[in-house]
Amino acid sequence: MSDLAIETHALRRVFGALVAVDGLDLAVRRGEVLGLLGPNGSGKTTTIRMLTGLLQPSAGTATVAGIDITRDPEGVRRRIGYMCQRFGLYDDLTVEENLRFYAELYGLRGAAGAARREQVLEEGGLASRRRQLAGTLSGGWKQRLALACAIAHEPALVFLDEPTAGVDPASRRAFWQRIGALAALGTTIVVTTHYMDEAERCARLVLLARGRLIAEGPPDGIPARFGAATLEDVFVDLQAAEAT
Amino acid sequence: MGLLERLRASTVWPMMWKEFLQLRRDRLTLGILLGIPAVQLMLFGYAIQTEVRHLPTVVLDEARSGESRALIAALFNTGNFDHAGDVTDRAEIARRIGRGDARAAIVVPADYTRNLKRGRPALAQVIVDAADPLASSAAISAATMAGNARAMELVRRRGAPGLPIEVRVRPWYNPTLRSSVYIVPGIIGVLLTMTMVIITAMAVVRERERGTLEQLVVTPISRLGIMLGKLVPFLGIGLVQISVILLLGRVLFAIPIRGSLVVLYGVGLFFIAASLGVGLLVSTAVRTQGQAMQLGFFYMLPNILLSGFMFPREAMPAPAQWLGALLPLTYFLEVLRGVLLKGVGLEALWPQALALVAFSAVTLTVSVRRFHKTIE
Numbered sequence: 363m364s365d366l367a368i369e370t371h372a373l374r375r376v377f378g379a380l381v382a383v384d385g386l387d388l389a390v391r392r393g394e395v396l397g398l399l400g401p402n403g404s405g406k407t408t409t410i411r412m413l414t415g416l417l418q419p420s421a422g423t424a425t426v427a428g429i430d431i432t433r434d435p436e437g438v439r440r441r442i443g444y445m446c447q448r449f450g451l452y453d454d455l456t457v458e459e460n461l462r463f464y465a466e467l468y469g470l471r472g473a474a475g476a477a478r479r480e481q482v483l484e485e486g487g488l489a490s491r492r493r494q495l496a497g498t499l500s501g502g503w504k505q506r507l508a509l510a511c512a513i514a515h516e517p518a519l520v521f522l523d524e525p526t527a528g529v530d531p532a533s534r535r536a537f538w539q540r541i542g543a544l545a546a547l548g549t550t551i552v553v554t555t556h557y558m559d560e561a562e563r564c565a566r567l568v569l570l571a572r573g574r575l576i577a578e579g580p581p582d583g584i585p586a587r588f589g590a591a592t593l594e595d596v597f598v599d600l601q602a603a604e605a606t
Numbered sequence: 607m608g609l610l611e612r613l614r615a616s617t618v619w620p621m622m623w624k625e626f627l628q629l630r631r632d633r634l635t636l637g638i639l640l641g642i643p644a645v646q647l648m649l650f651g652y653a654i655q656t657e658v659r660h661l662p663t664v665v666l667d668e669a670r671s672g673e674s675r676a677l678i679a680a681l682f683n684t685g686n687f688d689h690a691g692d693v694t695d696r697a698e699i700a701r702r703i704g705r706g707d708a709r710a711a712i713v714v715p716a717d718y719t720r721n722l723k724r725g726r727p728a729l730a731q732v733i734v735d736a737a738d739p740l741a742s743s744a745a746i747s748a749a750t751m752a753g754n755a756r757a758m759e760l761v762r763r764r765g766a767p768g769l770p771i772e773v774r775v776r777p778w779y780n781p782t783l784r785s786s787v788y789i790v791p792g793i794i795g796v797l798l799t800m801t802m803v804i805i806t807a808m809a810v811v812r813e814r815e816r817g818t819l820e821q822l823v824v825t826p827i828s829r830l831g832i833m834l835g836k837l838v839p840f841l842g843i844g845l846v847q848i849s850v851i852l853l854l855g856r857v858l859f860a861i862p863i864r865g866s867l868v869v870l871y872g873v874g875l876f877f878i879a880a881s882l883g884v885g886l887l888v889s890t891a892v893r894t895q896g897q898a899m900q901l902g903f904f905y906m907l908p909n910i911l912l913s914g915f916m917f918p919r920e921a922m923p924a925p926a927q928w929l930g931a932l933l934p935l936t937y938f939l940e941v942l943r944g945v946l947l948k949g950v951g952l953e954a955l956w957p958q959a960l961a962l963v964a965f966s967a968v969t970l971t972v973s974v975r976r977f978h979k980t981i982e
Binding site for chain 2: 411414415416417418435436439440442444446448449450451452453454455459462463464466467468469471508511
């Protein structure tokens with residue numbers, strides 16, 4: 363396997379007349395925290411959905427963890443974790459039941475599975491809430507649970523689609539500490555976000571607009587390239603350009 | 607590896623476990639699923655019972671004798687007819703039944719007493735508005751029986767040869783008659799169709815609507831795992847529903863169970879599977895729970911009308927019969943009535959059983975094929 367966790371060539375996806383992702387070339391190193399940044403409709407979610415096998419690319423190729431996503435989507439699924447934009451877990455199951463369900467789908471069963479679930483609950487600070495129904499959790503706790511379910515099987519890659527939308531600042535900080543810890547262990551992280559302080563925590567950023575990659579590089583290098591003072595200024599300018 | 611171990615190692619097992627947990631917590635759905643059989647049986651069952659009794663009946667007594675009055679009294683004593691006045695000619699009978707304020711008429715001709723005295727067959731007539739076959743069938747058999755009983759009594763008293771009275775029944779408007787016992791076993795099939803198709807379709811679509819499907823399909827769960835995991839709990843519910851109706855039908859309406867329950871449940875399992883397959887097909891064709899509900903009800907209509915549940919298929923035009931032959935319910939109704947009422951087994955019902963096996967295989971295969979692990 364190469365050093366790249368994700369590699370795409372001319373990846374493209376159309377919905378009818380709309381080109382959502384247009385010729386995307388992406389290379390993500392193993393253990394990297396990559397931030398996908400861009401206004402709404404720039405193709406961030408569509409990109410993540412193609413890489414996780416939720417959408418078929420219209421053209422182009424992509425490998426995730428060394429596996430071609432169109433040839434062996436199941437192979438990809440076994441190696442990745444995913445947190446979708448909306449809370450995707452079961453409101454009418456408890457914290458523990460949700461975690462157990464997802465862990466078992468990845469084959470984490472028996473005594474080893476139980477031990478791993480316990481570890482994930484502890485690390486996520488969820489142990490005290492284990493018997494609470496997921497639907498009654500607040501935003502921050504739901505997000506912790508979703509992350510726990512996405513990483514229980516120790517995936518090589520984790521995709522996070524706007525993971526901190528609607529989450530309070532303290533929970534966001536705790537969440538990014540967990541992300542940092544995962545990356546330190548060698549997990550590749552791809553995350554979309556609207557928060558500039560979060561974008562600045564990524565090792566590398568990819569800016570998308572109208573389905574195209576318009577800039578990439580470490581967060582501190584990007585503003586200068588657009589002649590802007592801060593990352594936020596770049597983002598606001600992009601959004602204004604979209605509106606015209 | 608045994609079947610159970612293979613099942614436990616597959617992704618079907620956690621899916622089934624999850625579905626059971628959710629079903630157990632969803633008290634409303636569970637209540638509806640288990641309550642519907644009882645409510646439907648009461649509705650159908652008691653509606654039938656009250657309809658067959660107390661038909662408003664007019665009397666045309668042209669004989670005006672003690673004998674004719676005795677016969678009329680015997681007919682009223684069956685409890686199926688209520689005296690709704692006397693009339694003086696046949697035209698008035700037609701008017702009153704046509705208007706609907708009488709549902710039956712008893713006619714005793716002028717020669718009734720004379721014929722009876724001379725030992726000739728004495729004829730009386732009962733006219734029944736058979737537009738509603740459920741209401742009329744019991745009334746007709748009651749009238750015939752009352753006439754025969756009265757005749758036997760006269761035979762015993764006088765020692766006359768042969769039955770001296772013949773009550774002839776004229777079912778108007780609908781010559782093909784069906785008894786109420788025929789309807790109740792059918793409720794099992796109709797109810798299973800309704801709950802299995804609509805509830806499964808909604809259970810799958812609900813995951814799509816709530817966004818939980820998106821999270822689920824990025825896992826290595828197999829398509830079969832998702833589908834089977836959804837089905838198995840409902841298979842159990844279906845068997846419970848059959849049992850509830852059988853039990854209540856037996857206790858409340860004395861529905862006979864003449865054949866083998868093993869055959870009934872065995873074939874029933876395939877019928878449930880076929881209905882679940884249809885429900886899954888519906889779920890792959892719609893996007894919202896509302897659409898699933900609508901399509902489900904759309905599917906119900908031909909099932910109620912064309913399967914032979916309410917109207918005999920033999921009396922239908924050929925295209926309606928062909929359509930009916932495409933519905934699993936048509937075959938299951940024949941099995942239900944065959945086992946419960948006629949007491950026959952697989953030696954007679956194997957074509958229907960085979961048809962249901964084929965239906966379940968086809969609908970399940972097609973729906974699993976149509977289900978994709980993408981969110982398009």
